[in-house]
Amino acid sequence: MVSFGAIARALFGSSNERIVRRHDGTIKAISALEPELAKLSDDELRARTAAFKAEVAGGKSLDDILVPAFATVREAAKRALGMRHFDVQMIGGIVLNSRAIAEMRTGEGKTLVATLPVYLNALAGKGVHVVTVNDYLASRDAEWMGKVYRFLGLSVGIIVHGMSDEERRAAYACDITYATNNELGFDYLRDNMKYERPQMVQRGHFFAIVDEVDSILIDEARTPLIISGPLDDRSDLYRLIDGFIPQLAPEDFELDEKQRQVSFTEDGTEKMERMLEAAGHLSGTSLYDIENVAIVHHVNNALKAHKLFQRDKDYIVRGDEIVIIDEFTGRMMPGRRFSEGLHQALEAKEHVTVQPENQTLASITFQNYFRMYEKLAGMTGTASTEAAEFADIYGLDVIEVPTNLPVQRIDDDDEVYRTAEEKYRAIVKEIRTAAERRQPILVGTTSIEKSEHLADRLRKDGMQDFQVLNARYHEQEAYIVAQAGVPGAVTIATNMAGRGTDIKLGGNVEMRVERELAEMPDGPEREAAIRAIEADVQRLKEEALAAGGLYVLATERHESRRIDNQLRGRSGRQGDPGRSKFYLSLQDDLMRIFGSQRMDTMLQRLGLKEDEAIIHPWINKALEKAQKKVEARNFDIRKNLLKYDDVMNDQRKVIFEQRLELMDAEGLTESITDMRHATIEGMVARHIPERAYPEQWSTEELQAEALEFLNLDLPVKDWAAEEGIDENDIRTRLIEAADKAMADKAERFGPDVMTYVERSIVLQTIDALWREHLVNLDHLRSVIGFRGYAQRDPLNEYKSESFELFQSMLTTMRERVTQQLARVELMREEAPIAPPAPPEMEAHHLDASSGMDEIGNGATILTADFNPPEAERLAIDPDRPETWGRIGRNELCPCGSGKKFKHCHGAYVAQA
Template sequence: MVNFGGLARKLFGSANERRVRSYKSSVEAVNALEDQMKALSDTELAAKTAEFRQQLAAGKTLDDLLVPAFAVVREASRRVLGMRPFDVQLTGAMILNDGSIAEMKTGEGKTLVATLSVYLNALAGKGIHVVTVNDYLASRDAATMGRLYGFLGLSTGVIVHGISDDERRAAYACDITYATNNELGFDYLRDNMKFDRGQMVQRGHNYAIVDEVDSILVDEARTPLIISGPLDDRSDLYTTIDAFIPLLSEEDYEIDEKQRAANFSEVGTEKLENLLRQAGLLKGESLYDVENVAIVHHINNALKAHKLFTRDKDYIVRNDEIVIIDEFTGRMMPGRRYSEGQHQALEAKEKVKIQPENQTLSSITFQNYFRMYDKLAGMTGTASTEAEEFGNIYGLEVVEVPTNLPIQRIDEDDEVYRTFEEKFKAIIEEIKAAHERDQPVLVGTTSIEKSELLATMLRQSGFEHFHVLNARYHEQEAYIVSQAGVPGAVTIATNMAGRGTDIQLGGNLDMRLERDLEGMEPGPERDAKEAVIRDEIKVLKQRALAAGGLYVIATERHESRRIDNQLRGRSGRQGDPGRSKFYLSLQDDLMRIFGTDRMDGMLQKLGLKEGEAIVHPWINKALERAQKKVEARNFDIRKNLLKYDDVTNDQRKVIFEQRIELMDADAAGLEEIVADMRNDVIEVMVAKHIPERAYAEQWDAAGLKTDVERLLNLNLPIQEWVTEEGIGEEDIRERITTAADKAAADRHERFGAEVMNYVQRSVVLQTLDNLWREHIVNLDHLRSVVGFRGYAQRDPLQEYKSEAFELFQALLVNLREAVTAQMMRVELVRDASPPQPPQTMEPHHIDATTGDDEFAGGNASGLQVAPDDRDPTNPETWGRVGRNEACPCGSGKKYKHCHGAFEQEA
């Protein structure tokens, strides 16, 4: 039978090859301009930016300018950075410009590739975001590539953890902004909690290039970004419940490692009911009575904390805190906390200080954040295995870019041992053998625990010449990884720690120069030392090449093929020789959970002795199938998360757009919004108590009077009105509206337009925010139970959409009523001290990235000032004041009830 697909590929090339070939003419056109660009002076080359911007203003498109702009960047890069982009790098940049993912192998210069597309798109002046996986890479790339952009007259900013709002605003205002995905997402959420448009830091979502796109848009997309605020302290409850778990035996619970789920058996449930009854925590007879829903939730969390979460793999304990470990990169994630009480359950398990549980104030998934960009592109060494997900969720096509030089790395078949001990012994022997022949070795592990176990075993075997790189030491990771290519070096790394830093044979020259020449003044002595380092690295590189290049040894297969490919890809960069090999055992998590139970018995029957390994391509294929299953399951999890979040996201967009409209509205517009809300409330109220076509004796005059007092703060003779002859529903509505409008106008006159404008804006925004937070909690609760509707043959997603819509409608009704009720009651508290301009109100919340408590209100400087340094008569000296602190003016009232806030009459 003729394989027509294979025949067509031979004749015409694959779809990927055809796509790459389509850029050939543009690459040749850039090359044709090279001599012309070389002839320009630095000033003439830099002046091209202004020339391109004029052409854009005259009607040309960015695509019209691609060839000359790329030629300018290539020449500027050669002059400023000493690097001339290869033809394949130009191709990669064109793929990025088209809004696709460029898959380029490690060491192919992706950071430089991005500069071409960034420069071209930055000419439009709308802001470009370059997204990196950590603060170090954002700072490094902004500093290095910022020199190139600066030469061409473009400004560069960088967003890293811990900088102020003013610094963030300035960075976002630059032509190009480097930042991590977390900082971008949290800035978006924080912006939509601000009370003044001028306080917002971002200026739109024009074009983003995501570096390590698979890590950010796939691996991290399983967890949404959440900004939360503290609830009541319930640490005693967590401690009490935690003490029950060690009292249980294996028959009391069931663990499903595949689904990361833990449940109690009937026997276990009975035991727990007795324990809870003794502790006075059980209400009613059964644990599953409706009154015990919260207790069941906490008990399940405690069971998961003990049986599914492993110390030094899923988290570490540092400075009396539980710090989560990223399962994909092995990095610590300080400030990140598990939600819904799971983090508190871990704190109780490890006997560290239990932090209060948090309520979600605002959240978004990475999928929905990055889909807001008008144009999105990405680059990585490993994306093709997730091409379907990128296409389905982000509309991004993955294009593989050929390497500049052919790959010479040898990828050996996996070696499979029966036990951990046998596997680690073999790895240690292999490390020692490679070290003796002067070959640099990078050992990849899947957890901190395993990296430290291997390190301990190496020391016990008498081998001390190695570095351990894991989440505990990530501050030094860039330098350690950069020197992993030195002959004889042995580096043990957790997963992809140090990703983003090139491993160059002989050592990374730039990192060596930065470290060894630190603090030296320019001059002959510094030049001489630099020359020595350069010569030393040349010699070391030749030794490393002679030894066979970088040898990557992996101690385990990861759930995802991409992570394995990333590790392999550290070796054999830019045509260097290299080697990679995976060592596995039947006790590895992937083999144990997804492999076959019969394999161990089968290998023993085949006569596999202790210390022997089985090596066969079939094993590799079987493992790849297991990995594909896990990848498919993880994709389904992310897809399912996104389906539900899309419902929330549609509502989030409406709320956030409404907030911006409210912040942008002038005094007249704001007054009109509040008046419309008031009129809607009156209309609904009258319709409720005086139904259409109802007789006068069926009218609920008493109920209408009660609602008018409750919502409008008006005492009107409604019962007298309804007895008037010939009066209708319209007349009563008109009289209530007239009285309400008059009361509102009186307030405006009493307090002045400026103050009332501020009060109206504050009331509407704060009420909207409070209701939105409650709405998010309601949606979370709805989502946790809606799955059970499937048992009744109803689609849980459709049920969720329907009920979420009803909840949102209720939110809008509540907003109108709450704003109207507050605005009809608001009274300002006058203070004896000089009047101050209204303070901008901020939500009181804990930043999910840092765990830092952010105070509301206070001086615009945002600085905290010691109480003794505050002058009670001068609010400008108070700095940032907590809303529940005593007011520094000495009135004895809380700050929120004194300066900087308004009070409502009961």
């Protein structure tokens, strides 16, 4: 029976088709301008950019000038690149400009499509970011498409790993900036740790186009970007708590080895509270009071270290260090450490040196970073299976852009074998058959180990002429991918997502010219060599077409249909013939999860013999259902993690906006006065209760706090003994005394120096407390799940407790700023005032699937090098500061005091 929806689609087309048809009029209008623009000279075409900018400045919207701007880019691309945008590429450009994701098949020219909306939005003068998955693609696309932008008079910048702040600032100042998602996110975090506005490198978040949008906004968004730095030494606390765990009895904790979880029972919690209270490390009466968040984290880690982790199974002790053992391979992993204090708990357990813990200085998820852009768009070959997530998280619709030529690829039904051994025998046989008929074949695997396993089997079978791809060398990888369409080529690839390079049948002319003729100078000889390469590629293409085009053979189904579609989409580009097929076994991960035991029994009853496969469309549908379930589960996990991060993101916005206001403000006296008055209000409220008699006032404590926070020894006790005095009088006298002391200090320092000192102290205090707050939130996150046992929603509990911690942080900030400004004195004669150096930092972004750090062992040092050369050090005179040169604020002071420079001969020192 035909459904009503199917009848409606047959009559009116799908919703996607209706959206695409809606742009027909715009496409015709763009094409109508083509003959007119073709008559213009290069200079006249370039002059249109200035005219468009003037129209936008005069009040026209970017949509108002879309038709002439797109037509201008099409003409510029013809002249600068020798490439003309197809009409379907124009549709892709319109989709991208309308804040949506353009799903375009591999080989349809997404890189060229992006030039249309990038040029249009760059006319606003606010900067456009084009986001790629790796440095190689950022460099390649900036150089390649930059020819179009520069032809039209726009500037193009590029951000890659290892650039200085000056270089980054210049790149962000360009009309168009190419960068990776990691670099953009880290620059944002670093900018919000700077102390002066001119030190910042980014200039806002107006419009971004994300290439391989599914890879960046979904796969990589599973883990946040983190900038971390060393934490103060807490080894004594780790050792103290470690000593408590052996005193626990079996009934004091519950151990679930299957789930690898351990938690305290009620008796165990009470016992731990008594031990902590005796040691002076418990605030309040309960271990789970909000003030004890950090202690709970340490206690839980110590319990895990003793009860879940076994020596010589999960880790070994080698010399004075704990080395992790990989649970899958059994190999040692030197240099890798468990995070969030667990490694330190193991070090305390084994009585080796407890290494300093790294704390999070700043972090952000890609979801929250990219949602900051006023306009966001993306492009990829595979997004429709994740359309719900794109709409829910980012507010992005997915529009499927039709191909320029009909797809001729044949997608065969899956072949399912009983065992992995039978499957691999069939795969090796199929690869050999394809190679013998000179059909290029791309073999997709789900992991590097499986790639190597298949490569070993091919070698044993006598095949040597094949390439194995892994994600280590992007440039070399791009060349291998580009040549995978040569007749007879066999390419084994772990994951074909985000490669950014088309597999052209016959090979890639440009890459061959670049590699083979790199040393040959320009001239007739080089031109002849290029023509010879072009003729060779054309010959090879015809041979590959005759053999059936590119054959994509997949050795397994991924959990996500999108990854399977990415692999399959490598074949059949731009109307070429091609073929794809998946080989499965009941021992594959997805099949096992799906419940292959019943299927195995059924196939044996049906008499399926060894090396026979079952092929049926029903199996494809059943697998697709299983994949949909896994996708839905993963989406729920990501969505839940984002809900927690959104709580921190709201607080992050408040702190970062406050920092910007403080940096931009001409003077901070008013804000600091408000902080000082609020601190005094708090002091008075603590020690003089409302409607209490003077004899009930805690005047000695109030006098001590006035000395601590205001650096003023005031006769508060004597004031309280006066006839008729009340708390308002006490408050007023404290405020007047504190205001006068600060006014005197400002007069001594001078307005410029005072403003500088105030700004430095406020910003450094905010940063220090924000870092402490992030540590507390990490600790809170690690234990908040236990609230579920008490029938309370962990997310709501996290929201309320994190808000309390945030409010407490703001109160502490007011008190600390007031205290430091009351004690600060400038040592003019000993050292010039210099802007404070940022803390030592490392950048991290973990690959969600492998757990490895993408940034390279987390060793991206983000601080300037303040160490003078050895020759300069030898000339230092401890008694003559002018011989010291530039000293890092965290280095030992050259005077020989043994203190850090910032605590000794720094720009200012606190006086007791």
